[in-house]
Amino acid sequence: EDLGRATTERYTIRDIERDGEFLGRLLIENDLDSLRSDAYLSYRAAYIIAVAIQSIIIMAFLAWTYFSIVKPFEDLREFASDVAGGNLEKPLKMDRGNLFGAFTESFDIMRSELNDARQKEYEAQRSKIELVAQLSHDIKTPVASIKAMGEVLEARSEDEKTKERLTSIVSKADQIDVMVSDLFAATLTDLNMLEAENTEQESSILNGIIRDADHMDLVISEGISECIIMCDKLRTTQVINNIISNSYKYAETAIYVSSHIDEDSLVVSFTDRGGGVSEDDLPMITKRFRRGENSKGKPGAGLGLAIASELMEKMGGDLEISNADGGFRVTLYFRIA
Template sequence: MSTTEPFDTDAPTVLVVDDTPANLGLVVECLESNNLRVAIARDGAEALRRAELAQPDLILLDVMMPGLDGFETCRRLKAMEKTRDIPVIFMTSLTRTEEKITGFRAGAVDYITKPLQMEEVAARVNTHLKLRALQKLQEEQNIQLQREVRTRQQAEEALIEVIHGVRNVSNAIAHDLRTPLTELRARLEVLTLTLKRQGNEQVLPELEVALTDVDRVISIFNALLRLAEIDAGVRRSGFVPSDLETIVSDAVEFYQPVAELRRVTLSLTVSGDLVAVADPLLLAQAIGNLIDNALKFARDGGEIQVSAARRGDMIAISVADDGPGIPDAEKPKVTERFYRGDASRGTPGVGLGLALVKSVATLHRGSLDFADNAPGLIATLSVNCCH
């Protein structure tokens, strides 16, 4: 090695183990001429110490040595945590298949047959150094990936905790305010009746508007609390065998007067066995929300078609209207709480109706999907039959 041209400190290091000085000299000269750093050991015991200390990128190991032979040295290298991943190439005159198998079982990655050909030595060393570099890069990338996964998991857990905290606060507010609002409504109702008996008709219209406003706020709180119960899984205790045909029929019947006022035709078709283990009260509310939503947007004199059908393990309840529909860009957003699309700006509501339907669908291991009705919208609530 020239003293005027020091090796690059980043160059790979090869540990050469051989008890024959002539072989050591040839191999060291070959490796140094290929700009590799070289460490040497003259027997197996010294090789174990040098390998642990120098942490070479590759080991060239003679098989026939006094004391610890190459096979046993390799086994011990593979048994030590600090050296187990260092690739080992045997240098040997043993060429029988059984001897090569013994070497591979000891942990070697390759063989170089003596007498050594320096071009072959250089080629095999370079190949395995490249493989080792790729292995190290992959290990580093795996470690980095694991770090990123842990960081993302921690971020997700923190985000979930924040979301739960916000929901808990909103739920607590809704719960605390619902009682005084209910009391306020009762007092307004008493006041309205009192004024009617006294014949004071001047402020009655304003009181009736106030009652309507209070009812609307109470309905918002009721929806929030119902969503909170669903999120917490409390409503699962309400699951019983239910006939969804009856639930859907009752919902359609309930909204028939409203449809008639709007001159909207509200029809129902059912098919198949519609019995499922479900929460009938939540499903009734969810189906009612879909019909109510369709009535808000259906054309005067238009048509709303409600259908319920069995599809394998699922029951699908669809409500199709002929209104403006929902743009594709808005479809993923309309089930977010308090989201109000452009088409709904002029209609009453606060954006909890479809959010509630989505939560009910999730509780029943189902889904809420939207499709174009050209014109209008088809909203489909699917629930699993068995729980």
């Protein structure tokens, strides 16, 4: 009974022997609560040490993961955003110690090559602009001289046939001048360098622009409604020159100009009596290098109305075309200031 209780209560039990003869057992009572407390403290210390070691290992792994995988990936993503935004000057730092080291070098080489290609493209664009500008100048200068001499000779001539021929020479000179201007404008548009500097202008300036463009005296105008419009005078002159030149070329009739104010726009219409164009051609003739069926045998590159439409958009306005009143109508919308 004592042995059972001693075992239950965790006594220390020692056998007592003398000369090999078993004499009995010694029962030593232990402080069980103290033993349990010591054991608990030992287990707790071991647990804390184990958790601390595991935490250090996890933190070290997370740090390695961030600096070797996550951070390089974020750098690559930021680099891709810079490249997509056109920033090709910022290099990508290379670190062969992370998993993306080889990719980083490849991406930076790609950036460098793209930057070089962009610089070469820019230089090519500048060369193209300079070439076209020089050609425009070289062509316009003699054409202007031919036109001036033709006008002088026309004024002095008394022979009707000679006057007609001189008038034709002046008209052809104007056509060449318009075509060269369109070529230069088309080049600038292709390079996204065609700009319009909008300023507030009195609508009455349109009367002068129309009058200067109508060297054949075919325009019949009701006068322009008075208001303040937003436009670039130089670009507006180019638009109206193209419209009137087109009517000269394809209609060869009177050109009727009318205008009215519609809410926040000044609407100006140019209508000839040349029979118009086919309905199938209407959607296409404001596209570059597209011409209607009635243009066969006529000089031109199909740029006039396309350039006019693009210039009106640059000025915040619009250009519409239609068949009306037995002819072709071009309607311009100028934004009212």
